[in-house]
Amino acid sequence: MSSAAPSPTAQSLAVVLVSPKTPGNIGAAARAMLNMGASDLRIVAPRCDYLDSQAVAMAVHAGDLLRSAKIYPTLREALADRDLSVGTSARIRADLPAPRHPAQVRGLVREAAAPALVFGPEETGLINSDLEQCQVTVRIPTGDYASLNLAQAVLLVCYEFLQGQDDVPEHSRQTATREDMEAMYGHLQDTMHLIGYTDAVRGRHTMRLWRAMLDRALMSSAESRMFRGLLRQVKWKVEQGSGKASTEIRIESEE
Structure with a gap:
């Protein structure tokens, strides 16, 4: 049985990894993207070789997606052509809007022409200056232990935003990059x-x-x-x- 063609949102959705530390996590994140139909991987200031053998091994069939990843020195440059940026965080931050359930943001992502999902470093997650550049923040509901592996987070959030693509947005508009x-x-x-x-x-x-x-x-x-x-x-x-x-x-x- 052949898989369905990628939805328009899946084709336009960018996944941005900020300063990832471990090659295996990058490869596993690429695999998670491929599972959900996303293909635009962007890496900001990586602290490792994202094409290391461990990354390629963890990517499995997503090797081409991994090799086509775009590298940026700053998050601002990685988001420059995006019209919606969604950050991920498990914590409440002072002066910043509280994270929302991904399902509450699904409509915004579907209506955007060029959305991006932003994930932070493995040890710290996104810092405040990163989240300032995101219009909305989401938190993945978990049990008491809220720490997720990078690839797990990518898989879950991509699933939330890319499922049910037959739904038609009530309206759409081109927002500023x-x-x-x-x-x-x-x-x-x-x-x-x-x-x-x-x-x-x-x-x-x-x-x-x-x-x-x-x-x-x-x-x-x-x-x-x-x-x-x-x-x-x-x-x-x-x-x-x-x-x-x-x-x-x-x-x-x-x-």
Whole structure:
């Protein structure tokens, strides 16, 4: 009996492994992806040879998927072309939205044109700065012992998002890529400092709150550009005001 053709979501779904340590875990994760129909493996700053013999052995029939993996120096670059990034975490983090059950996020993943699932290092999982770059975080329900092997986590989350693909989303829209959003957040942070809305001490906490709010909006690329247009206007107005103030001070001193 032949297997069914990969669904559109399976074809577009990227699995991102952040700084994996063990070749066998990478190979096993590739095998888990193949089991669920996903094929876009991305590895950020690996701490081992991802094509080591142990990785190839654990990949079994997913050797081609493993060899076609893309390597990136940073998570931001790995997510640049994605329009939805889903992080994984078993812990509640301060200032970050609480993880959700994968089934609650399934609709978002299906509606996205280029979704990504992000998994952290074996010892620590994703750190806060990684999760900041994810619009939503999921937690795999487990018993009291919540520690899962990397490949197990990949298998379970891919299963949740790639099952029941005959369901048709109620609506779909093209959301901005993560690179569009990260550029917008950098612009927003600069503007906040410019107008004194926040400072270096409170800035990170403030940006986490704004990221959480704006990520929920699922902006399109056009909307992110419109928002940045507003930020440019704020900067122009502030600079105009500063220039005017400087002129007035100079004229008064000359008198």
